Structure formats: structure tokens, C-alpha cells
Amino acid sequence: xxxxxxxxxxxxxxxxxxxxxxxxxxxxxxxxxxxxxxxxxxxxxxxxxxxxxxxxxxxxxxxxxxxxxxxxxxxxxxxxxxxxxxxxxxxxxxxxxxxxxxxxxxxxxxxxxxxxxxxxxxxxxxxxxxxxxxxxxxxxxxxxxxxxxxxxxxxxxxxxxxxxxxxxxxxxxxxxxxxxxxxxxxxxxxxxxxxxxxxxxxxxxxxxxxxxxxxxxxxxxxxxxxxxxxxxxxxxxxxxxxxxxxxxxxxxxxxxxxxxxxxxxxxxxxxxxxxxxxxxxxxxxxxxxxxxxxxxxxxxxxxxxxxxxxxxxxxxxxxxxxxxxxxxxxxxxxxxxxxxxxxxxxxxxxxxxxxxxxxxxxxxxxxxxxx
Ligand SMILES: Cc1cc2nc3c(=O)[nH]c(=O)nc-3n(C[C@H](O)[C@H](O)[C@H](O)COP(=O)(O)OP(=O)(O)OC[C@H]3O[C@@H](n4cnc5c(N)ncnc54)[C@H](O)[C@@H]3O)c2cc1C
Numbered sequence: 111x112x113x114x115x116x117x118x119x120x121x122x123x124x125x126x127x128x129x130x131x132x133x134x135x136x137x138x139x140x141x142x143x144x145x146x147x148x149x150x151x152x153x154x155x156x157x158x159x160x161x162x163x164x165x166x167x168x169x170x171x172x173x174x175x176x177x178x179x180x181x182x183x184x185x186x187x188x189x190x191x192x193x194x195x196x197x198x199x200x201x202x203x204x205x206x207x208x209x210x211x212x213x214x215x216x217x218x219x220x221x222x223x224x225x226x227x228x229x230x231x232x233x234x235x236x237x238x239x240x241x242x243x244x245x246x247x248x249x250x251x252x253x254x255x256x257x258x259x260x261x262x263x264x265x266x267x268x269x270x271x272x273x274x275x276x277x278x279x280x281x282x283x284x285x286x287x288x289x290x291x292x293x294x295x296x297x298x299x300x301x302x303x304x305x306x307x308x309x310x311x312x313x314x315x316x317x318x319x320x321x322x323x324x325x326x327x328x329x330x331x332x333x334x335x336x337x338x339x340x341x342x343x344x345x346x347x348x349x350x351x352x353x354x355x356x357x358x359x360x361x362x363x364x365x366x367x368x369x370x371x372x373x374x375x376x377x378x379x380x381x382x383x384x385x386x387x388x389x390x391x392x393x394x395x396x397x398x399x400x401x402x403x404x405x406x407x408x409x410x411x412x413x414x415x416x417x418x419x420x421x422x423x424x425x426x427x428x429x430x431x432x433x434x435x436x437x438x439x440x441x442x443x444x445x446x447x448x449x450x451x452x453x454x455x456x457x458x459x460x461x462x463x464x465x466x467x468x469x470x471x472x473x474x475x476x477x478x479x480x481x
Contacts, residue, residue, distance in 0.1 A: 113210035113422050116199060117143045118189045119356075120150045120173035121215035122407035123389030127415045128176050129479045135181035139422050142183045142207060144199070147239065148174035154404055155469050156238035157267070160245050161274030161443050162281055163466075169238075169473065172480045189216065192362040194383040211385050211421045213414060214372055218353035218391035218402060229331050234349040235267045244348070248275060249282055251345055257287045258343055260334050262326050263350035264293025265300075266440050269309050271348050272318050273443025280444065290319040290342065292326050292334065305438075305450050308457045312442045353402055356392045367394020377417055377427040378410060385421065389414050398432060405436040408472075439465035 115134055117124055120143055134141050151159075155169040174184040185207070191200040192212075199207045220234035231251070233244040251257045259275055261268045268291050279286050291297065291313070297320050298306040310320055324336045335341050355371035365373040365382050371394035372380060378393065380386040390407035400406045413430040420427050439449045439461055447461030456464075 112138045112140060114208065115139050115141045115418060115422060116207060116209040116212045117141070118199070118212065118214045118358075119216035119390075119392070120145045120171070120177075121217050121390045122152070122404050123410045123414055124213065124215040125171070125408070125476050126411035127213070127418060128171075128173065129476065130415055131177060131180040131182045134419065134422070137422075140183070141177070141181075142185055143173065143177045144185045144187055144189050144201065144207070145173055146186070146188045148172065148184070148186065149239075151238035152404075152469070152473060153236070153238050154465075155473070156235070156241050157270035157274040157441050157443070158466075158469075159238070160241040160271065161277035161441075162245070163274075163277070163441075166239070166242060168470075171473075171476055175480055189214075189358055190361075192358065192364060192386075194362070194364060194380075194386060197385065209385070211387070211418055213418055214356075214358075214386070214388035214392050215390045215407070215414075216356040216358060216392045218355050219357075220349050220351060220353055223329060223349065223351075225329060229329065231331070231346040232329065232349065233346070235271060236353060244346075245278055248278065248287065248346060249284065252279055252284050252287050255345075256285045257345040259287045259289045259346050259348065260329075260342060260344035261289065261291045261348045261350055262329065262334070263352065264291060264297045264320075264322070265350065265352065266298065266309075266438075268293065268348075268350035269298065269313060270441050270443075271350055272313055273316070273446070274441065275443070276316050276318060277443035277445075286317055288319075289317075290321055290344075292321050292336070292342075294325045295322055297322055302450075304455055305448065308448050308455065309440060309442065312446050312448065312457060316444060353391060355394070359392070367396070367399070369394055376429040378413055378430050379417065379421075379427065387414060387417060387421070395430070395432070400432055403436070406432060409433055439468070441465055 149170040158164045177184040187201040190202045327337045359372045372388045389410035417427045437451045449456040449461035
């Protein structure tokens, strides 16, 4: 029987493999793609969807359609467990799938701080598709009374979410919500002073507060408490506390890096189980830890495509080179952004317009294969 290729998650690192699925099926390799949704949402445009710059259709790929029109099988569900000795995946539904080669691009999640499910009006920056629900909730609540929004976390996604909440209220002709970013002790701590102050200035000029008086200790319906004991009322909270790799690998006792991501070598391959590959936020790249940014997932595309085919064909693998510095652009809402690349720092409308151009071009490239 022909070797079976299984892709877990149709994320950013699998885009090129998905676009070239016909090459696998034409060679006689059956391909199955497992995903919890018929669509994959492009995270770079997620805050823009929250802010109503983009509609959901603008920022998503029709994964199921693309798979099926190239002769692959799309399995709606979530992979829950891997048995690498027997090469069997178990889905949350209990369904079992055997593989000859498998590749994981199952992303990352935002830890929920052990919040009971009874706590209402709490959203996370991921999954991206839920940002639409958050947008509707914000507008409904804010239409009645001017709401207080607490954003927990002080990184780029906190900044992007804050600016786009302001934007969505503005373009919906609503009063501005009172938005506070609870950034711990330092806002945008891993960025240069120039980037930090440019982002902070753009937000504070529009009335968004940045609180750096200490870390959040707990969150309940209606309030947050800082480590100092100080309490702040909030009507809606956003968790933007950083992401963790999909927990499937730790649950399955696979080799992982310190963050729980699938440990892979320079070929994006699990050394202990060579028929397992992976890319994007769910891996830990052993040669050099990588930031959890879509840029790396996108750069991994050609290597994953080549190596999955090579693994099926029993040919040598290609090494992944993460490359150098990458272009950073934050969408801070109201048509404003901050761009940084090496020594270049740009703010305001031009930064947003460049991001919008790059993101729309990326989407057009991969949405073209849906036709
Ligand atoms: C608000 C926000 C904005 C960002 N903006 C940028 C930006 O502008 N530029 C940038 O470079 N980075 C950005 N990032 C970082 C970027 O989101 C991640 O690095 C990127 O999403 C990683 O891509 P991925 O494909 O690994 O994961 P994901 O995008 O999370 O994709 C994973 C896929 O796997 C699926 N999946 C999940 N669990 C399972 C399972 N058990 N079984 C099967 N399928 C599963 C999911 O449905 C999803 O389709 C942003 C992040 C956030 C939160």
C-alpha cells in the first residue's frame, strides 16, 4: 500500500504543502489533513478583523476546499494523542489514523490562568476566529455603558488588540471604551527603547492606558487584582499573556523543548521518530530557539514541502535556515502602525499601509489556489 501522509493543522507553515498537495496525490501518496475548522485564519490580520478593517473572508484560507479539490482527505477534528511507536494518531473524537509520515503545524494557545468557565467576558488573542465574537461582545456591552477593558499582557498582541478595540468603537460611532493594558513591570519588554516608546505613544495619545505597576495576580468576573493587592474593575478582559505550543506533544511523551514544543532538528524533523515533522509555533527548533512569530512559520514552508516529499520518497532532507532579522510591523488600529527593520523605524499611517499591503498580498497568493 502507498505511504500515507498526514498533516495535523493547516497553519502558516503548511501553506505551501497544502498548495502543492496534488503533487503528493499524483504520485500515489494518499494525504489526510486534520483540522478543527474548514478554514485557517491568518493571525497577522486578526487584530485588523477585530477592528473591522477586514471581514473574516479577507483573512482566512479555505483549507478543506483546497485539500479536497486536490484529491486529499480533510478530517474535521483535533488530534489529541500520538503513538509514535505504532505511528497512530488519535483524535479527540476517538478516531484513529495511521501514518507513514506526519507533520504538525498545530500552533499555540494562550493559557487561561486556571479560570473557571463561569467567568464571563474573558477572551484570548487566540484562536483568531474568536476575535470576531469578542468584537461583537465589546460593541454590545459598550453600546449600553462605556465599558472598561483590561488587557492582560504587555507584548505586541496586547498593543494590537488595544488599538483595534479603540478603532472598532470609533468606526461604530460609539463612545471610546476605557482601555488599560496591564503590562506587568515593563511594556514591550523585549523590544528596543525606540520601538517601545513609539508604540506606547501611539496608544496613549488615543487615550489607552498602559499600567506597569506590577503583574496581574488574578482575574474574576468584573475585576482584576494585581500582585500588589490593587484591584481594578473591568467589564471585559483580554488574555494576551504569551502563547504556549500545542500540548499534544507533552501529553504524548514525545521529545519536547523547554517550552513543550515538539523538539525538531535542522530538518524540522523529530530525531527520535524520523517520520514526524513539524513547523510554526508548535515546534522547538533545537539548533536555535525561534520567536513565536508567523515569519518563521512562513519561512519553513518550502523546507517542509521538500522534506515531506523526500521522506516519502526516501530521499535526503533539506536543512532549514531561519534567516536573519525580520520585518516587524504592528497594526495599532485607527490606520496607524509601527514598523521596525534593523535601524529603520517608522510610525503612523505609512507603517500600517505597508503592513496592509504585505498581508493582503500574502492572502491573495494563497487564496488564489481556492479558485
Ligand atoms: C493577535 C496576534 C497577532 C499576530 N500578528 C503577527 C504578525 O503580524 N506577524 C507575525 O509574524 N506573527 C504574528 N503573530 C504570531 C503568529 O500568530 C504565530 O507565530 C503564527 O500564528 C504561528 O503559525 P502556526 O501556523 O504555527 O499556528 P496557528 O496560526 O495557530 O495555526 C495552527 C493551526 O492548527 C490548527 N490546530 C490547532 N490544534 C489542532 C489540533 N489539535 N489538531 C489539528 N489542528 C489543530 C488550528 O486550528 C490552526 O489552523 C501574531 C499573534 C497573535 C496572537
